Amino acid sequence: MVITVLDPGTYTTIQDIGRIGYQDIGVPVGGAVDKFSLRAANLLVGNQENAPALEITIYGPKLLFEEDAVIAITGGNLTPSIDGVRLDNWVPISVSKGSELSFSGPESGLRSYIAFSGGIDENSIDLVMNSFSTYVSGEFGGLSGRPLESGDTLDINSQNAAEYNDLKAKSLIKPPSFNSECVLRIIYGPNDEYFSDDAINAFTENLYSVAMDSDSVGIRLEGTPILHQNKADVISEGTAFGSIQIPGNGLPIILMSNRGTSGGYLKIATVISADHSKLAQLMPGNKVRFSLVTYEKAVEEFKAQERSLNPLRDTEDGYLTRSIMASDSLVTVTDESGDILLDKLSPQTVVAKVTFNETIEEIKIDIND
Known part of the structure; x- marks a missing residue:
């Protein structure tokens, strides 16, 4: 077609x-x-x-x-x-x-x-x-x-x-809502120790606007700058989706999918995974606040978001079935001689299927020949 x-x-x-x-x-x-x-x-x-x-x-x-x-x-x-x-x-x-x-x-x-x-x-x-x-x-x-x-x-x-x-x-899924004023939940780190308590408190109290020069590399925010204690950078290190950098001008940049693979600006906090969808839908002019949650809460919300897709997934006698594909990051596919076949397979190739119940108490893995 x-x-x-x-x-x-x-x-x-x-x-x-x-x-x-x-x-x-x-x-x-x-x-x-x-x-x-x-x-x-x-x-x-x-x-x-x-x-x-x-x-x-x-x-x-x-x-x-x-x-x-x-x-x-x-x-x-x-x-x-x-x-x-x-x-x-x-x-x-x-x-x-x-x-x-x-x-x-x-x-x-x-x-x-x-x-x-x-x-x-x-x-x-x-x-x-x-x-x-x-x-x-x-x-x-x-x-x-x-x-x-x-x-x-x-x-x-x-x-x-x-x-x-x-x-x-x-199609039993509740669509997320995307509003012009958004609260993004965060956990502090990895460089929050470089900021004073006053700066960290100001970060969650400030109301920011999404700048016009935001894109899939990073969302730039306008508002009251966050002050550094000493310097604005560290030795370059790996970056993650949702990491919030505070460069020299003190205005936050939230890193997105096409971010650089490393960076040296201090990262005060990270947007939790469950809010990445809201983050991806922000438009220039939208208002943003940050709300601190615990690591445990972040994990709980991520699991809840994943469960929301379960009605759309395959089931077998009430158990969920997930396909493991060649593109999955923890998968290495080899032939009988041990040669890696990953480059010879489409990333959509299903190499195994995992069947489990929602509490992950029982897991069955079927390897495809």
Whole structure:
């Protein structure tokens, strides 16, 4: 099946979860900025969670469907419609041959994700370092390392559109809300000892605005500067999504998916994983406050967010089944002689399936031959 790009929108790229395991050679993880929304979109149409999909920013593309299809649109609400009829987000959508999908612009949030049942044909896009994600600065991945352009075509694997009703019945997920004033939960560190108690208290009391020069590298905040005790930097060290740097001018920068792999600015705190989706949807002008939580609370919220996807996942007699793919960071696939096969496998190759109950008290692993 072919989908034709009539208009690319503001900035539309092909993304998956990103390039795991290459930061030591200076390659960012990249991938979808809002990974939770991308994973949810894929699950809503029956794909693997890490399947490549479209990430759209601000104004989405206009797409012509050459065949019937099933899609899902998640993330921020950029007011999608089919042939002028407004669509719901966060549910499977049946699209008829000849229909046009378009977007009117942001109602809430900044980015949306479009997943196609069957997935984008992996042979039609570029696999680089075990990921199909587009890294525009490096000019690789996706469609020749660039955003979509008018006239591009997307090859979509065939899927059984008759499964639409089954997918619709499974779409039991509460969409996150993205507001113009956002509270981001944090844990302090790793460099909070370099700041005075007054500076740390001011950090959670201040109201910040998202600056215009924010992007997928970092969200820059405007407001009252945070004062350093002595210096603004340390010896460069690894960075993480959600780390909050305080550079020399005292204005926070929240690191995002395309951040540099190392940095020397002091990092006062880190946004918890459960709030990464809210972070990814911040628009210039939005207001931001920070709220301190414990490490235990951060873990609890992350687990709750993961459980929210369970209704979309496969089950066997009440047990959840998760596929382990070649792209997973802890997986090494070898042949009988011990030679590593990772570079010879698609990142979507299912190398094993793990079946478990929600409390993880019982785990069964089936290795694929």
